[in-house]
Amino acid sequence: MVNGSPVVEGFIEAINLIVTLNPQVVEITIRSLYVSLTATFFASLVALPLGALIYFYEFRGKHALVSTLQTLYALPTVIVGLIMFLLLSNIGPFGFLRLLYTPGGMIAAQTVLIIPLLMGLTVSALSGIDRDKRYTITALGASRLQTVTTVIAEARFAVMSGVLLGFGRAISEVGAVMIVGGNIRGATRVLTTAIALNTSMANYSMSIALGIILLSVALGVNVVLSLVQRR
């Protein structure tokens, strides 16, 4: 394997692994999608209503809260991993759930990771709606509920891009799932941790194959994102 260019050879082998639907590659890809999609779903469930609440209610410290959320966009994944590891470990406060080293634990970690991002982006998405428009809606005699639903309807594409960004962050992170999931073959191994492991075992072609898939997923998200934004 030393002779020849490992990059070219790896690339050819990688394509081969993908087109022949190598069962290991397929399994890891499906698990990755399952974990990150579920995490994005739960995070949206929590973050979108909270984001809307923050936008529609004026309260003291609102500015500080939004700034904090924006700071947490850059929440390091290993720190989330560490905190969730300590919480979910058998001797931690949530140890009784037995979620450490399971896909459930990884979902929990990614959910926590992207909640601030989704909340913050929801606030900015709603803020993106023209203030005049909001006043006009009120001036036209809309009830409070009607105002809220109209503004949310106006901002739905911007909110959607936020959700997609959150999904992109979840599926591409390696720090949290490595610590919380433990990278167990056939149980908690996902695209990113598999790339880390295969690189450490010098199985570069496998890493490249998984990398191509991960990039394709990111590309897919971007395509959807631009389609959404074009509307």
Add this chain to the structure above:
Amino acid sequence: MKTNVAILSAGAVSILFILALAIGCTGTVPGGNETPNATTTAPAAGANVLKIATTTSLENTGLLAELERVYENETGMDLQFIAQGTGQSLDTARRGDVDLVLVHAPALEQQFIDEGYGIDPRCIAYNYFIIVGPKEDPAGIKNMSAVEAFRAIYIAGTNKTAGVVFVSRGDNSGTHAQEKALWKEAGYNYTEDILDSGAWYVEAGKGMGDTLILANEKKAYVLTDEGTYLSFADRLSLVPVITESTELMNRYSAIAVNPAKYPGVNAKGAADFINWLISDEGKQLIGDFGKAEFGKPLFVPLYAPECTQPPFNCTCAEPVPTPA
């Protein structure tokens, strides 16, 4: 104005409440999501999952995948290996997050057992640590004993001899523990003499395979277990410089996590797996592993009475009692 303040504070309180709820949810909702799987994956519920913290050197050779394949076919037990350094593996077990450890650092193992976290230790197999390095051997350590070689590398390294670099695992693994023991035997204080003593000493902070690749890039000396080196040899330009020095014996053991400390662990599964590892079938599988691919076995299984005598001094034959 007063009502405004009331509404605001009510709003703030409700947001806090929802946040608290949300924090609770993130812990529990995905758990709920997992319930359909609970019978098959949660160790608390199912006796058919066995979580094993183990060393990167075992994982990187591919032995674990082989054991997993055979054992799962035979018993239907789902073996889940979490590859960490020996130090971290023992700590994971101390937290009760796994059912069993497969490790290689006798001193750390004894401590783990003495603290009451580990029970039923059985030594499984051994091989040798070896020192690999660049073909040119810039520190001139060929034909030395391991301790002499470490001394020579230290002197050459601190004198900034060209090309002398030593890469350490630096991750509190079993291999790292062995390396520290060798520095000690060579007469150096690890934290004072070795750490931060110059550019010659590089700490990788990674698994065995990663460390070998790093050492290969740097054309450095590195202490490695023989198994990982052999399985990586075709990708490395480093060659074994010192082999089979008696100071370099590397013994692997399986230790169950004490169910008296953590009632949730799969004690029966752990006992069954240890008994399988020390059975003739398990030993033969370990002893044959790598023969075809590397021309020699990567691990030598331990048999009684050899294992009870020096340098091994461990139990390898008596089956462990199986809890009901």
